[in-house]
Structures are given as C-alpha cells and as structure tokens.
Amino acid sequence: MTIDRIPVGSAYDVLVGRGVLAQLPAVVPDDATRVLLVHPPTLAHRADELAAALRAGDRSVLVAQLPDAEAAKTADVAARLWSRLGEAGFTRTDVVVGFGGGATTDLAGFVAATWLRGIRVVQVPTTLLGMVDAAVGGKTGINTPEGKNLVGAFHEPVAVLCDLDLLATLPRADLVAGLAEVVKCGFIADPRILELVTADPAAASDPDGEVLPELVRRAVAVKARVVAADLKESSLREILNYGHTFAHAIEQVEHYTWRHGDAVAVGMVYVAELAHRAGLLAAHLVAEHRRVLTSLGLPTTYRGGRWEDLLAAMRRDKKTRGDLLRFVVLTDVAAVTRLEGPAESDLRAAYDAVSATD
Template sequence: MPLAPTTLQVTGNTPEQSYPVLVGNGLLGQLPELLSATVKKVLVIHPRALRATGDLVRDDLAGAGFEALTAEIPDAEEGKHIQVASFCWEVLGKNDFTRTDAIVAVGGGAVTDLAGFVAATWLRGVKVIHIPTSLLAMVDAAVGGKTGINTAEGKNLVGAFHPPAAVLVDLDALATLPKNELINGMAEVVKTGFIADERILELIEEDPADAIDPSGARLRELVERTIAVKVGVVSRDLKESGEREFLNYGHTLAHAIELAERYQMRHGAAVAIGLSFAAELGRSVGYTSDEVAERHQSILKSLGLPTTYRNDRWAALLDGMKRDKKSRGGQLRFVVLEEIGKPRIYEVPDNSLLFAAYQEIGE
C-alpha cells in the first residue's frame, strides 16, 4: 500500500509567496483542485521528450472542465532561450490568456525554469504549477520560485522570482527516469547534505546503490529531506538576500563549466565537479577540514558522479565565474564550508587562490 503524500509548506511574507509542495505517488489527479475556481484556461508546457505526458495532463484538465492546451518546447537547456519564451507568449496571446488563467510546467529543471519565467512575465505574472519529472527538478528547480533563461553570456542571467501556486512531486515519474538522470539529480541532494542535513550524507553512505533505487524508501526519504531544507530556506529568504545564497554551494564553478560546455554537460555532473572544487577551495584557505573535503570525493564517486575537470579550461572557467550572480563589484564570492551544516560566504582576495584549488581537481 503506497504511503500517504507528504505536504511541505513554503511560508512567504504574502499569500502569493506561500504554497504547498506535495511529495508522494499518484499525485497527478490532485492538479485540478489546486487550480482555483477563477482559472478557465491552462497552458501545459512540456518538452518534446514528454509529449505523451503533456497530452495526458492536458486531457485530464479538459475532463475537469478547463480549456487546456499544450506548448511543446525543446528538450533540456535548449528550451531555455528567449526565442522559446517568445513562442510561449505567442501561444498565450493568441488564445487570450488573462491574468486569472494558469500555466502548468511538466518536465525537468529547464522546463520549470522556462515555464516559470513565462508565467512571471505574462501580464506581469500569472499562476504556475510545477510537475517536476526529474530528480533534479524535484529537489531543486521546481521549489523556490527562481525562474530564468540562458543567454550567450551565461546561465540564468535573465530571470525573475515568481513562486508557484503549488508543486506536485509525483515519485512515480522516477520509475521511468534513466539511471544516469537519477545520478545527475543526486548532486543537488549531496549538496544539501553538506550545507544543512548530514543525515542525507549518511543515507547515501550506508547504501549508495539503494539511494538511487526509485522503488525504495531510501530515495523517498532523501527527496523529502532535500526538499524540506529548501522549503525552510526559501521561506526565510525568498529573494536570495542572505541565507538562500548557501543553496548555490558548488554552483559558481558549475555554471562556468556549463557555459564552457555550451550546456551539453548535465547540470548535476557540473555541480558535482563544483562541489569538489568548493571543498578544495575551503580546505586551501583554512575553512574546510581534510576529512570533510575528502568526504565530498568519496560520496560523489560512490554515486558515479564526476569530481574532476580539464586543466586546459581554466581561463574560460575564470571568465565564466566572473559573471556569477553572487559576484559583487567584480569580486568573486564562493560558498565554502566551515563544517558540515555550517556554510559561509568567502570573498576571494586573489584569483591565484582559485587557480591553486582548481589544480586539485584538474585532469
């Protein structure tokens, strides 16, 4: 008998910033009741790879009395471009979507980012509900209200904060997710363990193979614990003015790698390398102990995630990191660990320190 859904509540300063995150199995049937009575039209945005799922959600909504239609966008990061957003705006405009109508995002993190951005910008903001279908989106992208698109200059440099009306984390989607995508999503889970919840790390260390078994209870606990951390942080800091910056642990180098790879590397793989780098940086400047730094390596490797990157890319990576959203006045800022569960911001006084840390993960 399946477990009852778990509801985690994001609590913002206003009703519009507060919403439930439901975690469980067989949750798609709850979508119609999460759309308020004022909603008449719903646009379901989904990637090409999830056409059948997008059509199913549309048909369910139509059966519940909504005027529902779909917008198919390119898969993965190819969908996060201004041209794709413009296409979605065109669909909304041609179908007379009003401020009381809604968007439903079905897909991975790139889809929730793009659909959230479209919702934030159409008529200065319409309702959006996320149905994440990848582990990465479930534990990270779908929760928190960050939306964005990519530009030639970097990842997510154009975006807005636009909290969803609800998030449906249906774990049934993980059963059909390729193993490499489950592993990809675990990078964000590991990150959360290091910055906030050591039990996450212990659950992985106890049985790394079971941690990525979509039918097991261990993965559900990892998902719920990771989401719970993000829900708490977002409730206290919606617009990344303080504590929420810690959720970017490992992401400064990760985003630079993605840019250098023209977004052909999976986000989780880049984050894993970024975590290794952040641990080495923290160790080299005296914040992170040898034991904690080496624990990064062992856990990431046990899951099959990468921990090294090419030595010959340093100049491009440094240039990419200078565009990071955490930078202030041209000075690079990194999240490092004083100890597990105790992150801090480190303002880098000299880029040579970054280069020295990078030598520890270069290949």
C-alpha cells in the same frame, strides 16, 4: 497512498509521494479558465493525458512542446509562448503548468512571471533534479550566450507536485545527476542525507525503494525552509548555490552539454578545495566530498583544460559584486559561510586539484 505536504512558508505546498500527478486538476485554481501546459518532447503522451484531465474541469487547455533540456531556455522560445498566451487571451486568473525537468520548470515559471507582469504557475517536475531544486523556490530564468539564468525573475508557484513514480522512468544517468543536488542539501544543512547515502549508496539511487523517497523529502524540506526565510536571495538563500559558481561555469564553457547535476558535483569539490586552501575547511572533509559523490557514480573532476574561460564565466556569476568573486563555502558539515575575493593562487590551485589525473 501517502502524500507528504511540505509547506514553503505560507505561500504554497510541495506535494511529495507516489501517484501525485492525479492531484493536478485539484491544485489548479478554480477560477482559472485557461491553462498552458508546457512539456519536453519525451513527455508528449503524458502531457496529453494531463491536458485531458484538466479539460474535464471545463477549462480550455493549450499544450506546447518545448525543445529538449537547456535548448528550451531561450528568449526565442519564451517569445513563442508569449504569443500563444496572447492569441488565446490569457488573463491574470489563468495558469501555466510546467511539466518536465528543471529546464522546463525554469522556462514555465519565467513565462508566467512575465506575462501580464505575473500569472499563476503550477510546477510538475518529472526529474529528480527538478523535484529537489529547480521547481521549488520560485526562481525562474532563461539563458543567454553570456551565461546561465542571467535573465529571470522570482515568481512563486501556487503548488509543486513531485510524483515519485516518475523517477522510475528516468534514464539512470539523469537520476544519478539529480542526486548531486540532494547531496548538496546534506552538506549545507541536513547531515542525515549524507548518512543515508553513506549507509547504502545503491539504495539511495533506487527509484523503487524507500531510501530515495526519504532523500527527496529531506532535500525538499531543506530548500523549503531556506526559501521561506529568504525568497529573493538577499542572504540565507545563497547557501543553496553551494558548488554552483564553478558548476555554471562548466556548463557555459561546455555549451550546456554537461548535465547540471554532474557539473554541481564537480563544483562542490572545487569549492571544498578552495575553502581548504583558504584555511576554512579541513582536508578530511574535502575527501568526504569526493567519497560521497563517487559512491553514487557522480564525477569529481573536470579535465577540459579551460581555466581562463572558466574564470571569466565565474566573474559573471550572479553572486559576484563588482569585480569581487564570492563563493558559498563550508567550515564544517552544515556550517556555511561566504568566501569573498579569494586569492588568484587559491582559485587556480583548486582548479588544478579538480582537473588532476588520477
């Protein structure tokens, strides 16, 4: 069994490989006497197995089932977990374990960051999206009616375990949606990712093959390099938000019924169209976005007819400064810059391009 250790600076390692779940008891710090293991409903049986393995080390382990997906990321759910921690007497040497998809790891990290102003967290993402994005980098957060992840904190985990065997259990639509974040890493930093997808899109989405594990390792490595250089998103880390301004707007106006990866796929096409209209990105690279994403079965259009609502949501994006809309854009593959204050006509024209019927 080969396990790759991808360092995030000197802070922690991301373990990527098959059978990595067995490493969980070893990565929980020895001085942790209490563990809170949080999980979504679909992982209840596996969570009980992990809890039993952790108890073998003579630890007290609490297990908390969360609402599914984005419904977990609310202040009410966080408050219930804080109560569990208080009742059990969790101290600063104790640990929260997030076992689930991106919503679970976001919430687990936020609860750990805010309890006693910060206790340790181990992230165990079970989805492709969680492995290559949400669980790595120390971003934590919950949603509010005004937007996604508007309340949160930077709080690095002590370890991240990415067990590739778990990808075989994912619904096909969830696996494909997670590939959007992989493709994003290809466009912003690692063109080899795009080459691998282009060479064999079917292999890129095969959890039993060898191409998808390489894509996971490459995407994690991109995020690890960026996060190590800029934990708190003061400059470089913003590149990881490529496509996310429009994506988060879609998620909000659609009341989180869209998969995050699907929204990111459309968001990347939107921002490519926007960069083209601003004279920054060639037309053939806009077409390349559509070609790569379509080859994987990801959406490239949004036909909700909600432009004013989307624009209002984008104005609440975390990258906005005052009334100035800011977007991460490309000038070429792996050449990233920022577009600040684009013309209203360009914003609308890019929307028209992604909402046009075939």
